[in-house]
Each structure stands twice: as C-alpha cells, then as structure tokens.
Amino acid sequence: MALIRVKNLLLRTYIGFNPEEIANMQDVVINIEIEADIPEEALLADEPDGIYNYKTTTKQIIGLVQEKRFKLLEVLTKNILDLIMTDERVSWARVEVDKPHALRFAESVSFEMEAER
Secondary structure, three states: EEEEEEEEEEEEEEEEEOHHHOOEEEEEEEEEEEEOOOOOHHHHHHHOOOOOOOOHHHHHHHHHHHOOOOOOOHHHHHHHHHHOOOOEEEEEEEEEEEEEOOOOOOOEEEEEEEEEO
C-alpha cells in the first residue's frame, strides 16, 4: 500500500447559500490523502501500467468542483470523496475542504470526511 497526498489544491467554485455566495465564485482549498495498492510489477518495471493515477483523479476533482454549484461544504466534500472511492484500487481516502474567510475573524472553515473499503 502507498499513501498519496494532494496538498492545497486551490480551486474556485460556487459554494454557499447566501445571495453573495450564489452570485460569486469563491476559493476552496482541498487536501486529499489516498491509500492505494501499488502493484509490485509496476515498481520493479518503473512503468505506470496498472498503477493508481492520481493525476487523472485530480483532473476529475477539478472538473467536479468547477462545474457544479454547492450549498454546503459537507456536500462538496462528500462528492469529492465518492469520486475518489470509485476506483477499486483505493482502500482508504480522506478529504478536507477549506473555505477561506467563511467566518469573520477566522482564516477558514474546513470539513473533513474519510471512507474505507
């Protein structure tokens, strides 16, 4: 098993339910941890065949976040986690989504979820 981390993926999306949040895109910062099986053959051959492709998953997450609208940070986080878990090679994943400046006097608010196979 290997632990893959995608750190501080900065994206913009429509997130929230207040009028200004519905009208304007906002920054979100996404941190992901994925535990996936790495076939020994891929490690020995130094070839990507059969290996978990974190670049493909990250592109899918970018598409999901930028193309949809979300009222709740919780729903955005769950959608990302569900997308990651569709790959059978993933045995465990954790997703944290930060919404900077969501609260007055706070740097950000975040929501975190994890799933295990």
